[in-house]
Amino acid sequence: MGKTIIDKIWDQHKVKAVTNEVDVLFIDRHYIHEVTSPQAFNGLNQKGIKLRFPSRTTAVVDHNIPTKNQHLPIENEQSRNQVETLIDNCKTHGVELFGIGHEKNGIVHVVGPENGLTQPGMTIVCGDSHTSTHGAFGAIAFGIGTSQVEQVMASQCLLLSRPKTMRVEVNGTLGKGVTAKDVALFIIAELGTEGATGHFVEFSGSVFRNLSMEERMTVCNMSIEMGARGGLVGIDQSTIDYVSSKVGVSNELKEYWKSLNSDVKAVFDKEIILEGSNIQPMVTTGTSPDTGINITEKISASVRNSEKGLNYMGLHESDSIMGTPIDYVFIGSCTNSRIEDLRQVAAIVDGRKKANDVIVWVVPGSNEVRKQACEEGLDRIFENVGFEFREPGCSACLAMNEDKIPSGSVCISTSNRNFEGRQGDGAKTILASPITAAASALTGKVTDPRTYLN
Amino acid sequence: MKKINSTAIVLNIENIDTDQIIPAKFLKSTNRDGFGKHLFSNWRYDDEGNPKEDFAFNQFESESEILIAGNNFGCGSSREHAAWAIADYGIKVIISSQFADIFKGNALNNGVLPVEVSQDSLRVMMKYFSKHKSVKIQIDLENQVLKAVDQDIVLHINFDIDPLKKQFLMEGISDIEYLIKQEKEISKFESTHKL
Numbered sequence: 158m159g160k161t162i163i164d165k166i167w168d169q170h171k172v173k174a175v176t177n178e179v180d181v182l183f184i185d186r187h188y189i190h191e192v193t194s195p196q197a198f199n200g201l202n203q204k205g206i207k208l209r210f211p212s213r214t215t216a217v218v219d220h221n222i223p224t225k226n227q228h229l230p231i232e233n234e235q236s237r238n239q240v241e242t243l244i245d246n247c248k249t250h251g252v253e254l255f256g257i258g259h260e261k262n263g264i265v266h267v268v269g270p271e272n273g274l275t276q277p278g279m280t281i282v283c284g285d286s287h288t289s290t291h292g293a294f295g296a297i298a299f300g301i302g303t304s305q306v307e308q309v310m311a312s313q314c315l316l317l318s319r320p321k322t323m324r325v326e327v328n329g330t331l332g333k334g335v336t337a338k339d340v341a342l343f344i345i346a347e348l349g350t351e352g353a354t355g356h357f358v359e360f361s362g363s364v365f366r367n368l369s370m371e372e373r374m375t376v377c378n379m380s381i382e383m384g385a386r387g388g389l390v391g392i393d394q395s396t397i398d399y400v401s402s403k404v405g406v407s408n409e410l411k412e413y414w415k416s417l418n419s420d421v422k423a424v425f426d427k428e429i430i431l432e433g434s435n436i437q438p439m440v441t442t443g444t445s446p447d448t449g450i451n452i453t454e455k456i457s458a459s460v461r462n463s464e465k466g467l468n469y470m471g472l473h474e475s476d477s478i479m480g481t482p483i484d485y486v487f488i489g490s491c492t493n494s495r496i497e498d499l500r501q502v503a504a505i506v507d508g509r510k511k512a513n514d515v516i517v518w519v520v521p522g523s524n525e526v527r528k529q530a531c532e533e534g535l536d537r538i539f540e541n542v543g544f545e546f547r548e549p550g551c552s553a554c555l556a557m558n559e560d561k562i563p564s565g566s567v568c569i570s571t572s573n574r575n576f577e578g579r580q581g582d583g584a585k586t587i588l589a590s591p592i593t594a595a596a597s598a599l600t601g602k603v604t605d606p607r608t609y610l611n
Numbered sequence: 612m613k614k615i616n617s618t619a620i621v622l623n624i625e626n627i628d629t630d631q632i633i634p635a636k637f638l639k640s641t642n643r644d645g646f647g648k649h650l651f652s653n654w655r656y657d658d659e660g661n662p663k664e665d666f667a668f669n670q671f672e673s674e675s676e677i678l679i680a681g682n683n684f685g686c687g688s689s690r691e692h693a694a695w696a697i698a699d700y701g702i703k704v705i706i707s708s709q710f711a712d713i714f715k716g717n718a719l720n721n722g723v724l725p726v727e728v729s730q731d732s733l734r735v736m737m738k739y740f741s742k743h744k745s746v747k748i749q750i751d752l753e754n755q756v757l758k759a760v761d762q763d764i765v766l767h768i769n770f771d772i773d774p775l776k777k778q779f780l781m782e783g784i785s786d787i788e789y790l791i792k793q794e795k796e797i798s799k800f801e802s803t804h805k806l
Contacts, residue, residue: 172793172800179775181793185806193690195641206791210801221639235639242641279806286689286713302691302717303643304786312790314797318773350626351683351709384686386712413805445626463625555688557635576630576687578653 159420161322162391163357166297166417170280178318185279186291187214187309188265189252191221191243192557193284197307198246210313211251215274216243218257219264223559224520224547227257236558250310263523263549266290266491270374271525273403277392277414282309287491287573289380292389293373294396295417297357299387320386321355321426324419326362329433334607336501337372338493338571338590340364341379342439342449347431349461350447353385356427359419360390364433370399371495378492379573382446391418438606440478440569441588444469444577452479452593452605469577470585471567479603481587485568486511486598487580488544488591489520490554493571496529498591503535505595505609511543512601518560519544520552544598556581569597612722612780615703615750617676621741622667627680628687629714633696635688646692647699671744676703679736683707684725685714694721704750706757708733719776720786726750726757726770739764752780 160168172181189197194216201208208214221236231237240257247254255261261272266287269275275291281298282288284306291298305315325344345352358380365373373390380388390396392414400406437451443466450456458467458474467474472481488494488502499521511517519539521527527549530536539546553560554572556579562568564583571594572579575586589597592606599609637649654666662669678697684707685693694717697705703723708730710718715725728736739761740746748759748766755777759766772780779785790797 169805172797175789176775178773181790181797183797183800183804185804192638196643196691199641199643200787209797233639239639239641276806284689284691286687300689300713302689302694302713302720304691304717304720308787308790311787312793312797313801314790314793316775316786316790350686351711354683354709354712381687381713384683384711445628465624555630555635557638574628574630574687576628578634579630582634582636582653 158424159422161423161425162295162359162389162417162419163297163320163322166278166280167319169278172314175316179316180319181314182280182317183314184282184309185213186269186274186281188269188281188283188288189214189216189306190265190285191218191239193303194246194306195239195242196303197310198250200307201310206311208250208252208310213313214252214310215269216247216252216254217262217265217268218243220551220555220557222257222550224550224552227548260524263525264491264494264551266378267494267522267526270294271403271523273400276400277396278417282315286381287378289385289387290374290378290491292377292380292387293370294400295389295392295414297387297389300381320357323353323356323358323385323427323429324425325358325360325429325431327360327364327431327433328362329364330367331364331433331436334438334592334610335436336590336592337368337375339436339439341376342441342446342588343436344431345379345383345447346439346449346461348383348429348447350382350445351384353380353383356385358385358388359425360388365390366393369497370395371497374495375492379446382573438590438593440593440603441575442470442472442478443467444575446574446588449588450478452603454478479605481603482567483515483569483587483597483602484566485562486515486517486594487553487568487570487572488594489518489522489552490572491522492573493591494520494522494526496526498571499526499530499535500533502591502595503538505592505606506542506544506599507538509542509599511598515598515601517544517598518547518553520547521549523549553580555579569594569603612703612724613752615676616747618672618745619677619679619740619748620667620671620675621737622678622680623737623741625681626683626686629685629690629693630687632685632693633690638690638692643695644699646696647701650696650700674701676701677706677748677750678702678704679706679733679740681707682730683709683711686711689713691717694718694723698723706733706736719780722780724750724752724780728757728768728770732768736766752777
C-alpha cells in the first residue's frame with residue numbers, strides 16, 4: 158500500500174509514539190504574533206525556562222496594528238501593550254522579530270513564504286488557524302492554541318493524534334474570471350464547515366497543478382473553513398522554483414522534497430472529486446464560509462444557510478445576490494493580499510472610478526508586497542480609482558485593530574470568514590475573490606467580475 | 612476532573628464559531644484570566660451591556676457546569692481565549708455531536724471536557740433539557756459515561772475520549788510537563804533531523 162504525503166511528512170517528524178494513537182511530533186518552524194503568544198511566554202517565564210530552539214521561531218506583529226501611519230505610536234493602549242510585550246519577549250528569548258515598520262513585516266502567513274522560511278516537507282505551526290496557508294508548499298501546517306504555543310516554545314514538539322487523510326481532487330480547467338478563491342469557496346460549500354474535521358487534506362488534480370504558489374496559498378489558507386486540521390498541495394516544479402527564488406536549495410534537498418509526494422497507490426481515508434469547469438465566481442450569502450453560491454444564482458435557504466444567517470445578512474431567499482448594494486470593499490487578509498491579487502485588482506480597475514458611496518481599502522499582506530506594488534505603479538492605479546492603499550496588517554479581516562466595518566454596513570471582502578461581527582459588531586460580510594470585490598467596488602453592488610474582463 | 616454532576620445550559624445553534632464565543636475585541640489581554648464575563652458577549656448583552664432575555668445563558672441556571680450545544684462547536688479561529696472564557700465562566704463539560712479540532716484540543720488543555728454524542732442523542736437532550744432546567748446530568752470520566760435520570764427520561768450514553776488525554780485529565784498532567792520530560796529524546800532527534 159502506498160503512502161500519502163501527509164503520512165510521509167508525519168513519519169519524518171515523529172520523535173516517538175506515546176500510545177497507539179498519539180505521537181510526539183517535532184515542529185520545524187514556529188511563527189508567533191502578538192495576540193496568541195503573551196500567555197505562552199508568561200508560562201515559560203513562570204516555569205523559569207527558555208525557548209528551546211529560538212532559531213526555529215519567527216515573530217511578526219499583524220493582528221493588532223493600524224494600517225495607517227505605522228511610524229506613529231499605536232493609539233490603542235491595549236494593542237500597544239501587546240505589541241510591546243512581544244518585543245520584550247522576543248528580546249528575552251532571542252527570537253527574530255519583524256516588528257512594525259520592519260521591511261519584512263506583514264501578515265504572518267504572507268511573510269513566512271516570502272522569506273523562504275516556509276519550505277516543503279516541514280511541520281509548521283502558529284497560534285493562528287490560517288497557518289494551513291503554508292500547506293501550499295507541501296508542508297504539514299496547522300493552527301494551534303496558546304497552550305500548544307507554549308509547548309512548542311518549551312520543547313519544539315506537540316503531542317498529537319495521527320490525522321485522518323482526505324484527498325480533494327479538482328480536475329479540468331477553470332473558466333474566465335474564476336480564481337483560486339472561488340475554488341476554495343466552492344470546495345467549502347461542497348463539504349460544509351465540518352466536512353473535513355479530523356483530516357489533513359491533500360488538494361490535487363490539474364486545477365491545482367496549474368495554480369501558482371500564491372494561488373495555492375489562497376486555497377490552503379481556507380482549509381480550516383472546511384474543518385480540516387490542515388491542507389496541502391504536493392511538491393512540484395512550481396514549489397521548487399518559488400522556494401529556490403528565496404533561498405539556496407541543494408539538489409539533494411530538491412530530490413528529498415519530491416520523494417515526499419503521495420505514492421500513486423496512496424490510500425486516503427476519504428476522497429472528493431470535483432470538476433473545475435463547474436466552478437463560477439463565488440460569493441457567500443450567510444454567516445458561515447460554506448454559504449457560497451455561484452454569483453449568478455439565487456439565494457437559497459439550503460441546509461448550509463441558516464435562517465439566522467440570512468436574517469443577520471438582511472438577505473432573502475430566492476433574491477439574486479448579484480446587485481446587492483455594498484458599503485465597503487476590503488481587499489486584503491492572509492487569504493488574498495499578495496502581489497498577484499493586487500495585480501488582478503489593478504487590471505480590473507485601471508482607468509476607472511469606484512462607485513461614489515463605497516469605501517475601499519486595499520491592504521497589502523506585507524511591506525514587501527507593498528514595495529513591489531509601488532514599483533509596478535499599482536499604488537497610483539488604486540489612488541486614481543479612489544481606493545485607499547494602506548500599510549500591511551490583518552486589517553479589516555477580524556475587527557481587532559482600527560479597521561472595522563460599522564454596524565449594519567455590508568462589506569464585500571477577500572478575507573476568509575463571514576461570521577457575525579467578524580469585521581466589526583453588526584457588520585455584514587460577503588466573501589469573494591479579489592476581482593469580484595474589485596468589480597463590485599466600481600458599481601457599488603455585488604458584481605460579476607466577468608463584466609470587466611475582455 | 613473525575614465526576615461532574617450539574618444542570619445544563621442548552622444552546623441550540625449549530626456551527627458556533629470562536630468569534631461568537633469570544634469576539635476579537637476581547638483578545639487584547641496578555642493574561643489568561645477574566646474572559647468569562649465576555650463569554651458570548653455579542654449574543655449575551657445588548658448595546659448598553661444589559662443581558663438579552665432571549666439568550667440561553669440568561670435563561671438557564673447560571674451555575675450550570677455543562678453546556679449542550681449544536682453540531683460543529685468551536686469552529687473558526689484557534690484563539691484559546693474561547694476555552695479560557697468557557698472555563699472561567701465555570702463550564703466544565705460541553706456536549707455536542709461534533710467539535711472543531713483546534714477548539715477540542717484547547718478545551719482539553721484547560722480541563723474542559725468535550726463530550727461527543729450522536730446527532731439523535733443530542734436532539735433528544737436539547738429538547739428535554741430545554742424544558743427541564745433543574746434536572747442534573749452526571750458525567751463520569753473514569754467510566755466514560757453520561758447519565759441522567761428523571762421522570763420522563765433515562766439517559767445512559769458511553770462516550771469516547773483519547774486514552775492519553777483521559778489519563779492526563781484524571782491525573783492532572785499537562786502536555787507541557789510530559790513534553791519537557793522528553794528533552795533527551797527530542798534533542799537527539801533534532802541533532803540528526805534533516806529540516
